[in-house]
Amino acid sequence: MRREIPSLRQEIRADVLTAYPEFAPVFTGPQASHIDVAIEQSLTAFVDQVARPSPPSPLRDEMFRALGRTAAEQGYSLNALRGTCRIGTRLALHRAKKVSRHCDLSPLFMLSFADTLFGYVNQLEGLAIEGYMEGSTTVEDDQDGLRRRLLQLIASGTTAHTSLGELAERTGWQLPEQVSLVALSPGARPARTALAPDVLVDLTDPQPALLLPGPLDAVRRASLEHALSGTLAAVGPTVPLATATDSARWARQCLALAESGIIRDGPVVHCENHLLTLLLATDPALLEQLARRELAPLDGQPATRRARLTETLRVWLATRGTAAQIGEVLHIHPQTVRYRMRNLDATFGPQLTDPDHCFATEAALRALHLRRTAAP
Structure with a gap:
């Protein structure tokens, strides 16, 4: 079994994430390497125990207690923790059966092997549950921590699993039908007292955020403005709970555009007012590629002349106005x-009458204009 351990570890990892997607932050975050080590060491320790029976390692025992404590502190359910143990057992036994066929091992040996495996996993599960109970005692008083975990689960898109409902119940927070995610600039310290009690807050993340449940009405907007008191923030669109990750993503993109000066109606920016800007400015490399393709006919022009023709073309596409109207805009x-x-007609030819090219050119020029006119 030794040579099977690295690939078996990857298989267990993948199956756990498929069955329990809420564990994704653990498997991809700062603790990812510790989780991988724990899986690999538990497999290695079992193979060692089969080959040369010996007393359990105190280090292994503490590792699994620590995993249980972490699961409790981060708001995962006990059922999910037990489920991961069952997945590991099933995959390990399946792999052992494949090896046994290859090595022509007797059914009697495999029966003994399976009994030993179940006993070993029961030990690990017991240690993890012991740690979970210790962690649960600590977490009971940490409602803020549970609410932070709730916000993180919703913002990451983990809204379909039962653990979300269990966690909401533990915090006394009612799952809403709609939410708005608010991205805050690093170091933001909103006034908690100005926010309604049902607003979720996470200021510990490198990307601090708020979650506003329900419709974003005038009362919510006013309390948010008051709580932030001049702090730069972006409010994502109100979306169904199941698509909260979209609101979070758009809010962060909008905040980045406000920080770069492309959006300038802060300090609290509402994404709903800047949907077109979000569409045009959130993939600069792609827009550069589009602009390069659509403005290729101007490549041979001197820089100054090219800039004048480009600006005239932008205003004409945006207004489709008369020479007098365009002249008024450009002074x-x-x-x-x-x-x-x-000159533009001679340079671009039929491209200026083709609807697809006109749309692509206008989109590229609008995006370039946003970037050029961004506040410092």
Whole structure:
């Protein structure tokens, strides 16, 4: 079994994540390496015990108590913890059967092996439950920690599993039908007293956030403005609970655009007012590629001339106005506009009458204009 351990560890990891997606932050976060080590060491220790029976290692015992404590402190259910042990047992036994067929081992030996495996996993599960109970005692008084965990689960998209409902029940928080996620600038310290008691707050994350349950009405907006008191923040659109991760993602993108000066109506920015800007500005590399393709006919022009023609083209696509109207926007003479438009017509040809090209060109030019006019 020794050479099977690395691939078996990966298989257990993948199956646990499939069965319990709420464990994704643990398997991908700062603790990921510790989890991988714990799985691998538990498998190695079992194979060692089969080969050379010996008393259990105190280090192994404490490792599994620590895993149980962590599960409790982070708000995972005891059923989920037990379920991961069952998944590991099932996969390990399945792999052992494959090896036994390859090595032509007797059914009697495999029966003994399976009994030993079940006994070993029962030990590990007992240690993990012991740690879970210790952690639960600590967590009972840490309602803020449970509410933070609840916010993290919802923002990461883990809204379909029963653990979310269990955690909400433990915190006395009623699961809403709709939510709005609010992204805060690092170091933000909103006034808790100005927020309603049902607002979830996580200021420990590198990307601090709030969760507003229910409709984002005028009362919510006013209390949020008061609580943030000038802190830069972005409010994601109100979405169904199951798609809260979209609201969180858009809020963070909107906050980044506000920090870069592309969006300037803060300090509290509402994504609903900037959906087109979000669409145009959240993939700069792709927009550069689009602009390079659509503006290729201007490649041979000197930089100054290219800039003038590009700006004239942007205003014409945005307004489809007369030479006088475009000249008023650009602060130039209408005759100059007509001269530039003749140049553009000669340079782009049929591209300026093709709806798809016009739409792509306008999108690229709007995005470039947003970036150029961003506040410092």
